[in-house]
Each structure stands twice: as C-alpha cells, then as structure tokens.
Amino acid sequence: MLWNDLGAYFNPALYAVEERELMLDIFEAVSGSRMMCNYHRFGGVVRDIDPASMQKIKDLVFDRLPRKIEEFERLLSENEIFVSRMKGIGYLSPADCLAYSVTGPTLRAAGIPYDIRRAEPYGIYDRFEFDIPLKHNSDLMDRYLVRIEEIKQSMRILRQALKDIPEGPVLANKPTYQIKVPAGEAYGRVEGPKGELGYYIISNGKGNPYRYHIRTPSFVNITSVEKMCVGTKIADFVTILGMVDIVLGELDR
Amino acid sequence: MYGLGLLKGLSVTLNRFVESYTEDVRWLIKRYAKVEFRSSKDARGTFTIEYPEQQVIMAEEFRVNPFLVYDEGENGEKNIRCTSCGICAKACPPQCIWIVRSNDPATGRPVPQPAEFYIDTDICMNCGMCAEYCPFDAIKMDHDFEVASYTRSLKNKEQLMKPATYYKSIRPLNFAREEAARAEKAAAKAAKA
Incomplete structure (x- = not known):
C-alpha cells in the first residue's frame, strides 16, 4: 500500500497480488478455504497436504518466488523518485521505539535486533538457520529494505522446512472440537509480519475462555506516527502512515 | 547516472x-x-479469468454450506444417513443447526431419524466442523458456491438432502477413503460374529 501512496498507482501492489493468489490457491486446496482456513486443531492439523499441493509449494518456493522477488527489487529499490521520497524521512530514535513499544520491521530498522523467533523461540524456529535483517538509519528507506530482506529470510526458512518435512500422522490426540483448559491465565506471542502478535487468555476451567485479549502490532505501532510526523511535510504523512503498514482489522481493538 | x-x-x-x-x-x-x-508456477500475462465462461480449478477440499447425504434404495427411496445424534449441532461454532428428533407414532419410542433438520445458511460460516465430527458421514460440505439469493435461506431437510452419488462426484478421494474405512469396519464386525 505504501507504493500506492507514493504514486506508483496499483502497479506494484497488483504484481504482489498475483503471487498471493497462487499462495491462496494452495491454502484452498489444503484447508478448504482461502482466508478462514480452519486448518489447525488441538494437537495437530486437520489433514495432510496432498502430493499435488506439495509439488505446487515446492515449485513456488524453489522456482517462482525467488524470480519474482528479484523482479520487485528491480522495479522499486533503485527508483530515484522512490528513494528520494524515503531517505531520511520519518526518523524515530531507538529510545522512542522502545518507549512506544514499537515492534517489527520499524524496530529492526532502528538498529535493535529484536525478533521473538530468536528472543523466545516458539514452534520449531529454533531448528532453522536464518538472519535477522538489521539497519541503523531508522528512516523509511531502511524499513523498506528490512522488509525486502525479511521476505528473503522467510524463503530461506521455507526452503529448510521443505527439505526435511517429515511423513506421519498429522494429529497427535483424538479429534476434539472443544477442550477443557485448567483455570489460570496465559500469554502466547508470535512474530508477525508487522510485529509482536500476542494472545492473552484467562480460563476459569470451563469450555470457553473467561477473558480474551489480542495484542495486535498495528494498534501499538500506530501510536508512534505522531513522533515520526512532527516536523515533516504534509505530503510525507501519507508515506509514513503507509510504512507503518497498518491493517484496519488489527486497529479495531 | x-x-x-x-x-x-x-x-x-x-x-x-x-x-x-x-x-x-x-x-x-x-x-x-x-x-x-x-495456477501453475510459470503463469504470465493477464492473471484474471473471465468468470462465468472460465472457472478456476476447484480443489476437492473446497467447502461451502453443508448438505445431508442419503443413500438411494432399490426402489428409489431415500435412506438418510443421519441418526439425529446432534453432534454436528454441538460442534457448530455459530450454532446454526437445529434438529428435531422423531418418535415412532405407534410405540412412542425415539427412532434414529431426524423429523426436521434445519440449517440457517445465512449464519453458517463454512468452517466444516459438522462434516468433520459426524460419526456417520451423514453431513458433508458442498461445492456449490453460487448461493446469492433474494430471500433469507433457512434450509429444511428436503432442501439439504443430496444423494451419495453427488457426494462421490464432488469429493472422489474422500468418498473412496470413507467407503474403505466402512468396509473394513463391517469386515471386522463380521469376523467377530
């Protein structure tokens, strides 16, 4: 969306939608639905990936997506208009990043190597080899470069995951649609594309949660917009807002 | 430069x-x-397709709105698989399934057949939980995604019933897997008796 705001009207965004479309096709073939996948269960997933979809995933990861990422970079990374609109704009000091509890690419572009996959590894991320992209200027250009580098690192993780994906049962326990959780509270967090995504839950021992709160990265990150905007031109506001990369569903808390 | x-x-x-x-x-x-x-890895050029004439390839697992499976008897009677156990109604997250159990008119005992079966497809969110937890393979998810209508679509038992042959035509792999499992179960039962 940032590229739209900068006047590259819908071209880069729609090029990216093509790749997204191919990924959503895989989602549909594996789980049954494009957006509301409903694929995970307590203790596993609902069904195994069929061989045709597996081949499709491998084609995408090993062949198509590296080509396309290279094309995106050729399209924008060296574009003079693009660079001059982003270099030195929207500075947010590392101290302010921490004060506003900003997470995600914005924080990493300020030179703070914080990634929950490293800080508190969850799932199987401790088995993968990947770098945390880091820049130090804390302007829009650096945030853009961090994001591009993150796509490449994600591809690297995917290649390792596809190489040794095991065969076997996909569900550990008996299928249940509702489980009784012992009373207590818990906070689980993952590194989302926009920052720390956390789920806080309180159980009173019944089937449904007693209290439930989601910590969305967009909602927290947007509070820093004021700090970035003060002193810049009005035309830059749109760019800064685009680079915070908000999702309105996450903002509506 | x-x-x-x-x-x-x-x-x-x-x-x-x-x-x-x-x-x-x-x-x-x-x-x-x-x-x-x-939808292949070499896709180039215009990505859009002309919808009513061309349609994207539908995956077998694709799911919209549940339907009730019935087996066709020899004289064309409809043997509904549902036993009105109510597991689907319990598993349904938005609670859009209503089942009325039926009683034998002579004895008053309950019979394993639903008298009425309603699904409010306006509320249904196509999650597929009912199909997953049905122990009798009686409720399955449909492939018919063109569901726009002028009225509210509360569907009753007659509208929901579709033959097992239709189910086989939309989900051949799943159907074969379930038939094999059922045959195995029947064989085990016969061996025991």
Whole structure:
C-alpha cells in the first residue's frame, strides 16, 4: 500500500497480488478455504497436504518466488523518485521505539535486533538457520529494505522446512472440537509480519475462555506516527502512515 | 547516472505490458486451457479469468454450506444417513443447526431419524466442523458456491438432502477413503460374529 501512496498507482501492489493468489490457491486446496482456513486443531492439523499441493509449494518456493522477488527489487529499490521520497524521512530514535513499544520491521530498522523467533523461540524456529535483517538509519528507506530482506529470510526458512518435512500422522490426540483448559491465565506471542502478535487468555476451567485479549502490532505501532510526523511535510504523512503498514482489522481493538 | 534506476523499474512494467498481449495471442484458440496455466508456477500475462465462461480449478477440499447425504434404495427411496445424534449441532461454532428428533407414532419410542433438520445458511460460516465430527458421514460440505439469493435461506431437510452419488462426484478421494474405512469396519464386525 505504501507504493500506492507514493504514486506508483496499483502497479506494484497488483504484481504482489498475483503471487498471493497462487499462495491462496494452495491454502484452498489444503484447508478448504482461502482466508478462514480452519486448518489447525488441538494437537495437530486437520489433514495432510496432498502430493499435488506439495509439488505446487515446492515449485513456488524453489522456482517462482525467488524470480519474482528479484523482479520487485528491480522495479522499486533503485527508483530515484522512490528513494528520494524515503531517505531520511520519518526518523524515530531507538529510545522512542522502545518507549512506544514499537515492534517489527520499524524496530529492526532502528538498529535493535529484536525478533521473538530468536528472543523466545516458539514452534520449531529454533531448528532453522536464518538472519535477522538489521539497519541503523531508522528512516523509511531502511524499513523498506528490512522488509525486502525479511521476505528473503522467510524463503530461506521455507526452503529448510521443505527439505526435511517429515511423513506421519498429522494429529497427535483424538479429534476434539472443544477442550477443557485448567483455570489460570496465559500469554502466547508470535512474530508477525508487522510485529509482536500476542494472545492473552484467562480460563476459569470451563469450555470457553473467561477473558480474551489480542495484542495486535498495528494498534501499538500506530501510536508512534505522531513522533515520526512532527516536523515533516504534509505530503510525507501519507508515506509514513503507509510504512507503518497498518491493517484496519488489527486497529479495531 | 541519475534516472537509471527509474528506467530499470519501468522496463519491468513495459515487459509486463507487452507480455499481457503476447500471452493473449498465445492462448487465443485454447483459452479455456489457460485456467490451468494460470495456477501453475510459470503463469504470465493477464492473471484474471473471465468468470462465468472460465472457472478456476476447484480443489476437492473446497467447502461451502453443508448438505445431508442419503443413500438411494432399490426402489428409489431415500435412506438418510443421519441418526439425529446432534453432534454436528454441538460442534457448530455459530450454532446454526437445529434438529428435531422423531418418535415412532405407534410405540412412542425415539427412532434414529431426524423429523426436521434445519440449517440457517445465512449464519453458517463454512468452517466444516459438522462434516468433520459426524460419526456417520451423514453431513458433508458442498461445492456449490453460487448461493446469492433474494430471500433469507433457512434450509429444511428436503432442501439439504443430496444423494451419495453427488457426494462421490464432488469429493472422489474422500468418498473412496470413507467407503474403505466402512468396509473394513463391517469386515471386522463380521469376523467377530
């Protein structure tokens, strides 16, 4: 969306939608639905990936997506208009990043190597080899470069995951649609594309949660917009807002 | 040189522009085969398809709105698989399934057949939990996604019932797997008795 705001009207965004479309096709073939996948269960997933979809995933990861990422970079990374609109704009000091509890690419572009996959590894991320992209200027250009580098690192993780994906049962326990959780509270967090995504839950021992709160990265990150905007031109506001990369569903808390 | 990066970027756009025409010419005659190409890794050119004439390939697991499976008897009677156990109604997250159990009119005892079966497809969120937890393979998810209507669509038992042959036609792999499991179970039962 940032590229739209900068006047590259819908071209880069729609090029990216093509790749997204191919990924959503895989989602549909594996789980049954494009957006509301409903694929995970307590203790596993609902069904195994069929061989045709597996081949499709491998084609995408090993062949198509590296080509396309290279094309995106050729399209924008060296574009003079693009660079001059982003270099030195929207500075947010590392101290302010921490004060506003900003997470995600914005924080990493300020030179703070914080990634929950490293800080508190969850799932199987401790088995993968990947770098945390880091820049130090804390302007829009650096945030853009961090994001591009993150796509490449994600591809690297995917290649390792596809190489040794095991065969076997996909569900550990008996299928249940509702489980009784012992009373207590818990906070689980993952590194989302926009920052720390956390789920806080309180159980009173019944089937449904007693209290439930989601910590969305967009909602927290947007509070820093004021700090970035003060002193810049009005035309830059749109760019800064685009680079915070908000999702309105996450903002509506 | 200043402006070189700009030209480099624009060459990508120009390439795409030319490609959209050359690809159109390439698929001019067999444009219905293009859909398969569009979802492959080498997809190029215009990505959109002309919907009512062309349709994207539907995955077997694709799911919209549940339906009730019945087996066709010899004289064309409909033997509904549902035993009105109510597990689907319990598993349904938005609670859109209503079942009325039936009683034998002579003895008053309950019989394993639903008297009424309603699904409010306006509330249904197509999660597929009912189909997953049904122990009798009686409720399954449909492939018919063109569900727009002028009225509210509360569906009753008659509207929900579809033959097992239809189920086999939309989900051949799942059907074969379930039939094999059922045959195995029947064989085990016969061996025991």
